[in-house]
Amino acid sequence: MPLRMAEAKISLDGVRHVARLARLALDAQEEAKLQHDLSSILEYVEKLTELELSGVEPTAQVGDAGTPMRDDVVTNEPAADAVLANAPAREGFWFKVPKIIE
Amino acid sequence: MNDELFRLTINDARAALRKREISAVELTRACLERISATEPKLNAFLTVAESEALTQAQAADQRLAGTQPAPALCGIPLGIKDIFCVRGMRTTCASRILENFVPPFDATVIVRLREAGAVFLGKLNMDEFAMGSSTENSAFGPTRNPYDLARVPGGSSGGSAAAVAADECLASLGTDTGGSIRQPAALCGIVGVKPTYSRVSRYGIVAFASSLDQVGPLTKTVRDGAIMMHALAGVDPRDSTCSARPVPDYESALNGELRNLRVGVPKEFFVEGMQPAVDDAVRATLKHLEAAGATAREISLPHSQYAVATYYLIATAEASANLARYDGIRYGFRAEAEDLNELYHRTRALGFGPEVKRRIMLGTFALSSGYYDAYYLKAQRVRTLIRKDFEAAFNTCDVIVTPTSPTTAFRLGEKTQDPLQMYLSDIFTISVNLAGLPALSMPCGYDSDGLPIGLQIIGPAFGEETILRAADALERSGSIARRRPSAV
Amino acid sequence: MAISDAYEAVIGLEVHTQLLTRSKIFCGCANEFGAAPNHNVCPVCMGMPGVLPVFNRRVLELTIRVGLATHSQISERSIFARKNYFYPDLPKGYQISQYERPLCVGGYIELPTGNGAPRRIQLARIHLEEDAGKNIHRPTASLVDFNRSGTPLLEIVSEPELRSAEEATAYLRELRSILRYLEVSDGNMEEGSFRCDANVSVRPCGATELGAKTEIKNLNSFKFVEKAIKHEIERQTAVLKAGGKIMQETHLWDPERGETRPMRSKEYAHDYRYFPEPDLPELYVPPELVEQIRAQAPEVPAARRARYARDLSLSAYEIDVLTQEREVGDYFEAMVAAGIETKAAANWTMTEVLRASNESTETFSNAVPPPAQTAALLKLVAQNEISLNAAKTAFAAMCKSGQDAATTVKALGLAQVSDEATISQVCDQVLSAEADKVAQFHAGREKLFGFFVGQVVKAMKGNANPKVVNEVLKRKLAMAGRPSPSDLPSSGA
Ligand SMILES: [Mg+2]
């Protein structure tokens, strides 16, 4: 369903930019669908702008405060086979990926 | 004993096992046979671990025969949502991207259940990465509602709810980020408990939204929920957000007492658009509570209307980071690719389903440069207001009662084209996660199609005993005539 | 120092240093260099589904130590953040780091300037994060090892206050010295436990705004840091002079070509989307812990330099050499404490001790004798038991053998002869063998006195006490005739 520009809360280029950040390959149809869906969700969340939020602290977490800490002791046995067992591609004890160009 | 052992509650099975009236192997076999019979209709299980389950059951029988007292869940067959890492057992999170992933470690709650002697029948279907309210987002096909196979079981723990409702297992494990235990429990006519955030360890549970995710049980009765909670809760040195508070004996809190219970009824939760049968059933239950000595009064949670918007910004932002690890490099699915960039893009494009991609996109956007303040940070501020609403409300009441879901189970496909409509089906459950509070859903009636209606009871932080006591008293009062699912 | 009169360089350094802990920052895997690939790994540092971080207390303690040594404020409440980007060596797709509210803020480092007041470089922040794994590149593929993933890293960010490549290097050396003094890092640039990225920009002199900067990576030695910054300042200055524009980009130092080049993998739009890490509650730093660490804080190089300048008569150069490494200064001080005169202890440390340690592949304390033994050796020199040259020979032997001073001197036959009777006998032999030279001496060739001394020392294989030889020879030559012995040159010990 095509969008009128006034309705679009995010442009097609915006969708492509976000998809690149998230490393998602999208075809043209998916791009259009996402532009529509994200726009309607962003339209919906606009309602938050109704609220007066100055002076309201953000809440990032709701659990007990304070980071518990562990003692500096080595507790893991080397277990390369267990972690490499799921590797999509490996070479010896390494994980293998297409050549990285820096 | 009857020959339908799979219909037992944990409480009854526990007694029969300890008296050696039944064996754990018999009970496990009964469940496995039930699974074989009902799965073609339901599709609640993604993996049935028959031989592992029987091995665990044999070990349980040995412990039951021994001189030492058997642990709490010895020989009890459970289903596990496929979001929990179980060592050596395929864990997919209902996603293609983890289709062949076998964790080399156990989630902390799995370790606890092993120590408690439980038997794992297998892994249960869900919405991919717990993102959804209908279990239609599973990469391995939807689960169906045992009350009507044309309808959804709810989600994301839809497999966990359907399997318990259909007596495929005595109880199951689920996770609840915005209602994913309570809403499917409501739609499948069972009990689902979402504990206080930090009450149960999250270690080894595939993360969706870390500040919201909680583990909880789905059970046939409230008492079973209390038994499971006792096994699950408690501090974990592997989870820095897990509370060190001592764990009460939830079962002993179930004294059947409702007198003097102050019940808050938020006016914002009884709104137009709600299915009349749901409204009626909840109001009838409130009448019943009052008759039993509780007092009900209207309260206000003024920021409830902002909860869905707040949730979808915070949950997707956290999810966008939590799901970045699925890149095809260390484990899971990897797409064919010429170079690294293509590997990332194609692996994630082919590995994730549309709803997961939609949420990754939304979350990435909400955190991205130039939008962080307007979306993510703003949502965090509103989260504070929602939390304060509850704090204020609990100054005047002990529990808050609401419908769990505005409607009974909807039809497959009914909401898949409109993500926002799907999101709004969690309208009554989401604010509880934002505030980190405990809540449960229990059956409180049926609509004209015979579909279950759920009642939500919300407590203050670490108020699990209070909500379990109220729910158990209500359940024991016999005011709600339970109906078995008709489609299985 | 400006490269051109019209332009000045603005340099800020970001240093990442690995902390010397036993285990990693968020899991119990060993923090060690050199294990077989993917052996020091577990579900947590591999970023498996559902794993969670648990913070290592030691990391906090070491960070506070660095914070205090750099005059930073230690934040009582600090938070972790997720820094989101994709790279094969980053297992979770984000790095747990700190963004808002880092652990240390507002610190500074003072660089020695020779004689004047030290130059103060402000720090923007010091924060904690986890290290990534390591990629190695093969002709057709890259391979990933996650042993390093989750190693605790301290990121120390300077304000852009450095003005030249030389000053940047001096800052880096001082920072490394501080970290080594504090025993929080081994500061090894080659092994990557001490890494530096440089932000370099150039602007017209007198301008207050910063120009577009380039970030230079892959600087794995002090030499490369200096070369790369110099190169980059020259490159940018040339671009600006030609009327061009500097692009904000990331460059990689190519040591083979001696130049920097833009990094291809960083062309990607980077937007790190920092947000508070929901898996770790706010980090609360108890003030008692800070006070406890403050009370036990080791001396830092600047404090040691100030103390030496105040208490000891040493040159700025000597102080600089003696204080760069904590163990060198400790060695010097131990010798002084054992009764060796300051100047002699300083000279010996700067020459013999540093030579021995530089020539050795061993650690410093294994390369050189314990300072008490070296002090014992120098006392033999002071007491004229052995000559200075003999002491150098003995010291070299002690470094290898590990034997004490007395044993070594004896074993090598280096003891000095001061016995007058013995020396007198040798003098007689020399004077009678060189009768014609004695005659020339008396005829006025007074320079020959040194020749006689040399002959006696040589005949005694260098072990004669030169002072006694002098005295005896003077006496004998005077007895043999004129002139007055008091006019003769003397050679001191
Ligand atoms: Mg960094």
Ligand SMILES: [Zn+2]
């Ligand atoms: Zn590890």
